[in-house]
Amino acid sequence: MATGVLVWGGEWLGLELQHVALLGAALGGATGVVPDRAPWERAAGLLSGAVLAWIGYALRAAWLPDTSGGRGVAAMLVVLACLLIAFLTSGRLPLWSFLIGAAAVVGAYEVAYTAAPPEFVETSPTALTTVLLAAAFGFLATVFLGNTIEDERARERGRYASDDDSDAARSDADPGEQGDDAARGPFWEGALR
Structure with missing residues (x-):
């Protein structure tokens, strides 16, 4: 239901959420329903993973070559950053929620980035905010199911x-x-x- 409301509301507001609504809502819902850590810790991990993936795209656009090697280095750096922050927080922010956040951004933005890497500054904020909005809807729709x-x-x-x-x-x-x-x-x- 939350996904349908998100798509309808996004269209009404002029946002292009159709292509990321199900992805974001599903990943946010998975983060909300897993009864591991407090809800704010899971949400913080998802948000942090999404921001780290966005930074990975920024590195690709600014310094790394648009080759499989460049993509591999960016992916490795994002995963290592997720591991490092999960370790530094002593697991309070679960690693799996970081990876879900990173996957949400990659799923929502990879095609647009590949089509036009130089347009990263113009296209990435929209992709990041729309997938996070969809994830927030999914998270809020399921977070109370985790305890049940x-x-x-x-x-x-x-x-x-x-x-x-x-x-x-x-x-x-x-x-x-x-x-x-x-x-x-x-x-x-x-x-x-």
């Missing part, structure tokens, strides 16, 4: 733990009391003998 998912997983773990305890208690009993199926074991044990 984490609670569901905790209940599942508790249910599995109680099932394991029941299975352990049954295995301590006499195999004859467990019935023929339990005495034989799983179907694959016979095939492995």
